[in-house]
Amino acid sequence: MRAEKILTLKSRVEEALGMEIKKRERFPALETIPVHEEELRTFLASRIDHVLLKPAARRQDLEEVCREAREWKFFSVIVNPYYVALCNKLLEGSGVLTGVAIGFPLGQNKPEVKAREARFAFQEGAREADMVLNVAALKNGDWKLVYSDIRGVVEEMSPCVVKVVLENCYLTEEEKIVGCLIAQAAGAHFVKTSTGFGPSGATVEDVALMREVVGSSLGVKAAGGIGSREVALRMIASGANRLGTSQGVAIVRGEA
Numbered sequence: 001m002r003a004e005k006i007l008t009l010k011s012r013v014e015e016a017l018g019m020e021i022k023k024r025e026r027f028p029a030l031e032t033i034p035v036h037e038e039e040l041r042t043f044l045a046s047r048i049d050h051v052l053l054k055p056a057a058r059r060q061d062l063e064e065v066c067r068e069a070r071e072w073k074f075f076s077v078i079v080n081p082y083y084v085a086l087c088n089k090l091l092e093g094s095g096v097l098t099g100v101a102i103g104f105p106l107g108q109n110k111p112e113v114k115a116r117e118a119r120f121a122f123q124e125g126a127r128e129a130d131m132v133l134n135v136a137a138l139k140n141g142d143w144k145l146v147y148s149d150i151r152g153v154v155e156e157m158s159p160c161v162v163k164v165v166l167e168n169c170y171l172t173e174e175e176k177i178v179g180c181l182i183a184q185a186a187g188a189h190f191v192k193t194s195t196g197f198g199p200s201g202a203t204v205e206d207v208a209l210m211r212e213v214v215g216s217s218l219g220v221k222a223a224g225g226i227g228s229r230e231v232a233l234r235m236i237a238s239g240a241n242r243l244g245t246s247q248g249v250a251i252v253r254g255e256a
Contacts, residue, residue, distance in 0.1 A: 002209075002212065003212075005174075005177070006177055006212065006213055009174065009177050009178055009181060010181055012178075013143060013178060013181045013182060013185065014185075016143045016144065017143065017144065017147055017182070017185055019185060021181060021184050021185045022217075023215060023216075023217050024216075024217045025216050025217070026189075026216060026217060026218070026219070027216050027217070027218065027219045027220075027241050028216065028241070029211060029215060029216050029239065030211075030237070030239060031043075031047075031236050031237075031240075031241065033233060033236060033237065037254075041252050041253075041254075042073075044229070044232060044243075044251060044252050045072045045073050045074055045075075045248070045252050046073065046074075046075055047075060047236070047240075047241065047242050047243055048072075048074045048075060048242075048243050048244075048245060048248040048251070048252070049074070049075055049076045049077070049078045049099060049128075049130075049221070049223075049242060049243065049244045049245075050065055050068060050069045050074045050076070050077045050078070050245070050246070050248045051077075051078045051196070051223075051244050051245060051246045052065045052077065052078070052079050052083070052246065053078065053079065053080055053101055053104065053105075053196070053197075057079075057080075057083070059086070062079065062083055062086060062087060062090065063090060065077055066087060066090035066091055066096075067090075068248065068249050069091065069094070069096045069248075070091065070094040070096060072248065072249060072252055073095065073096065074096055074248055075096070075097065075242065076096060076097040076098065076099040076127075076128055077091060077096060077097075077098060077099065078099040078100070078101060078128075078130055078244065079098070079099070079100065079101070080100070080101050080104065081100055081101070081102075081117055081120065081121050084098060084100050084121045084124045084125060084126050085124040085125060087125075088124060088125030088126070089125075097127045097128055098125050098126050098127060098128075099126060099127070099128035099129065099130060100118070100121035100126035100128070100129050100130070101129075101130050101131075101132075101195075102114050102117050102118050102121070102129050102130065102131035102132070102153055103117070103131050103132040103134075104130075104132055104195060104197070105132060105195040105196075105197035105198075106132065106135075107131075107132030107133050107134050107135055107165070107167065108134060108135075108136060111134075111145065111148050111149040111152045112152070114131060114149060114152060114153050115152030115153055115155070115156050116156075118131070118152075118153045118156040118157050119156040122156060122157055122160065126157075126160075127160045127161070128157075128160060128161045128162075128163065129153055129157050129160070129161070129162050129163070130163045130165055130192060130221075130244070131149075131150065131153045131162060131163070131164060131165065132165045132167060132195060133146060133149070133150065133164050133165060133166055133167065133179055133183070134146055134149050135166075135167055135170050135171070137149070138171070138175055138178065138179055138182075139170075139171075139175060143178065143182060146179070146182050147182050147185060147186050150162070150164055150182065150183055150186035150187075150188055151186040151187065154186055154187045154188055161189040161190065162187075162188045162189055162190070163188065163189065163190035163191070163192045163219075163221050163242075164179070164183040164186075164188045164190065164191050164192060165192040165193075165194065165195050165223075166179045166180070166183075166191060166192065166193065166194075166210075167194055167195055167198050168193050168194060168203075168206045169194065169198045169199050169200040169201075170198065173209065176206065176209060176210070176213075177209070177213050179191070180210055180213040180214050180218075181213065183214075183218065184214055184217055184218055188218065189218060189219060190218055190219040190220065190221050190241070190242065191210050191213075191214060191218055191219075191220055191221070192220075192221040192222075192223055192244070193206050193207065193210070193220075193221065193222050193223055193224060194223050194224030194225075195223070195224065196223055196224040196225070196244070198224070200224070200225070201223065201224020201225030201226070202222035202223055202224045202225060202226060202235060202240075204234055204235065204238045207220055207222050207235050207238040207239050207240050208238045208239055210239070211238070211239030211240075212239075219241040219242060220239050220240050220241055220242075221240065221241065221242040221243070221244055222235035222238075222240040222242075222243055222244070223243070223244030223245070224244070226243055226244070226245040226247065226251070227245065227247045227250075227251075228247070228250075228251065229250075229251045229252075229254050232245070232251050
């Protein structure tokens with residue numbers, strides 16, 4: 001039944017945007033989770049975006065987060081634009097990417113503002129961007145604005161990865177599906193559950209829904225409330241390819 005709903009909404013989005021949403025085989029729909037502890041630690045670390053987005057985060061906080069990321073070989077460190085240049089310098093030579101939060105946490109900036117924010121972050125070394133979708137525009141049915149909002153960031157970050165944060169806690173199932181479809185149409189690489197600033201974060205149900213919508217065309221990132229290895233593994237088993245968390249060390253160690 002839900003598959004039919006997704007197809008119907010896909011047709012409506014394609015008609016509204018005047019384009020076909022093409023499938024691309026880029027991500028495994030479900031990850032194979034290792035059994036042995038050492039392999040599992042490596043597996044988890046390589047899928048973690050280590051996050052520092054607190055409003056009052058200090059330089060020493062960023063230094064500690066980057067040290068942890070280097071030590072545990074996390075995929076990236078995600079910071080606000082203010083810290084991109086410093087983060088990139090601290091991670092130099094580590095293989096850990098610098099990621100930037102765009103339009104955080106509300107996503108209500110004008111598309112031109114988000115695009116320019118992404119451009120500056122790219123110039124300072126950001127190689128991934130987690131941008132917040134304009135929830136109000138999506139709820140108003142202004143699908144073309146949602147598309148241009150995402151597309152502008154994708155173009156400024158090209159060829160680097162852009163993850164679109166839907167902030168699912170505010171959306172109906174239909175809006176979640178449409179948000180995923182527009183992100184796919186706009187050339188994003190991931191859809192993401194949450195900013196971590198809303199009233200609730202990632203859920204297994206939302207991750208599974210997003211995976212069903214995007215198939216293997218886009219990655220799915222779970223974020224918000226992922227504070228233990230048990231929760232992290234449930235998200236991956238439901239279809240997540242990446243995890244956003246500030247508890248990466250405890251998760252990899254199995255201490256949380």
